[in-house]
Amino acid sequence: MFGAFFFDLDGTLFDSMAHHAQAWEEVMTRHGLSFSAHDCYVNEGRTGQDVIHEAIWRKEHREATEEEIWRIYREKTEAFRQKGETGPIAGASDVLAYLQSKSQLWIVTGSGQQTLFDQLDGVFPGVFTRERMITAYDVVKGKPDPEPYIRAWERSGLKKEDCCVVENAPLGIISGKAAGLYAVAINTGVLDDDLLWKAGADQVFKSMADFLKWLQEQ
Numbered sequence: 001m002f003g004a005f006f007f008d009l010d011g012t013l014f015d016s017m018a019h020h021a022q023a024w025e026e027v028m029t030r031h032g033l034s035f036s037a038h039d040c041y042v043n044e045g046r047t048g049q050d051v052i053h054e055a056i057w058r059k060e061h062r063e064a065t066e067e068e069i070w071r072i073y074r075e076k077t078e079a080f081r082q083k084g085e086t087g088p089i090a091g092a093s094d095v096l097a098y099l100q101s102k103s104q105l106w107i108v109t110g111s112g113q114q115t116l117f118d119q120l121d122g123v124f125p126g127v128f129t130r131e132r133m134i135t136a137y138d139v140v141k142g143k144p145d146p147e148p149y150i151r152a153w154e155r156s157g158l159k160k161e162d163c164c165v166v167e168n169a170p171l172g173i174i175s176g177k178a179a180g181l182y183a184v185a186i187n188t189g190v191l192d193d194d195l196l197w198k199a200g201a202d203q204v205f206k207s208m209a210d211f212l213k214w215l216q217e218q
């Protein structure tokens with residue numbers, strides 16, 4: 001059994017990706033930019049700033065201004081908030097309950113959405129602490145750069161082979177593998193499993209229930 005599990009948040013523990021995808025699509029459309037819900041899933045894990053840069057580059061072949069980034073990201077945050085609270089991914093609570101007494105449990109997310117942090121302890125009471133969270137505010141470079149998972153590994157005090165990344169997104173898997181860690185993908189979204197294998201996942205599961213079965217066999 002691994003000594004630590006580094007859980008991604010959106011789409012891995014929280015069933016929030018549909019809300020993110022809708023919020024991005026709405027706000028980008030409002031600004032005349034093309035960025036579909038599917039684009040959102042493929043780009044999941046990138047910072048909001050990177051996503052806005054790419055959408056503006058694609059349309060106008062120029063860098064986004066700081067003002068544009070600030071304005072569009074603020075609108076996206078508000079659109080996401082208006083969609084209301086999101087619940088847990090099916091089976092996530094069972095996995096956390098199984099692991100809680102055995103391993104360190106960390107959150108490693110590119111998200112800076114205050115609404116998600118507020119929900120974390122409500123949805124998974126007593127499982128996570130603020131000290132065991134790496135968020136958008138703790139890193140210079142977000143996923144797919146390895147920095148977020150390297151920060152978690154450094155702070156865990158464990159060997160790399162004792163740490164396991166749990167992700168739903170290809171860029172998150174790329175980040176975890178680039179950090180030199182074992183990486184498990186739970187495919188909770190709309191992408192083909194193939195994208196997760198190609199990103200370098202060591203295991204790909206269809207659901208948290210399948211992941212739990214695998215954990216119980218370790």
Ligand code: MG
Nearest residue numbers: 008010011169
């Ligand atoms: Mg995710």
